[in-house]
Amino acid sequence: MNSPTRNFKSNNFKSHTFPKQSQFKNPHSSRLAFNFSFLTASTQYNLKKSNKNVDKKIRLKLLEKISILSQEDKVLVLGYPKDQGLESIPEGQVNLRINKEFKESGRYDECEDDYWVFRLSKKGRVIGKISNNIFYILAIDPKFDLYKH
Structure with a gap:
């Protein structure tokens, strides 16, 4: 079977094979990317193995x-009903100790003012901050006790 290449001959150079034009598309920078780097140090709200509240089913x-959530453009995800997409919660209503490094790195200041939350059905919810298309996951709330709702 022949490969998808073209052969061109010229007086200036010997036979050269050119690859078929690339099939890659531009990346979708408007889709959400998720970052776990700044999960809270509070054991009951992070993914450490010592956290008995976050089991394999929640993970x-x-x-x-x-x-x-990462399959669609951010604009569409923000338009989903809150049980399927994201929900905005004012920062003052959430009782969360933010990772110190998150604030010191300047990322906190780059984020929108409110927290953003998505649900893990009845297993819990995830709380974070958004900067452009990056969703910084700050806490996993399996007991639904980080804010009243």
Whole structure:
């Protein structure tokens, strides 16, 4: 079977093979990307193995939800009903100790004012901040106790 290349001959150079034009498309920078770098140090709200509140089912649901939310443009995800997409919560209503490094790095100042939350069905919810298309995951709330709702 012949490869998808073209051969050109010229007086100036010997036979040269040129690859077929690339099939890659531009990346979708308007889709959400998820960052776990700044999870809270509070053991009951992070993914450390010592956190008995976050079991394998919650971890699997988290991965599933991130996969779903990252498949569409951010504008569409923000328009989903709150049980399927994201919900904005004023920062003053959330009782969360933010990772010190998140604030010191300047990322906190780059983010929108409110927290953003997505649900993991009845298994919990994820709380974070958004800067452009990056969703910084700051806490996993399996007991629904970081804010009243």
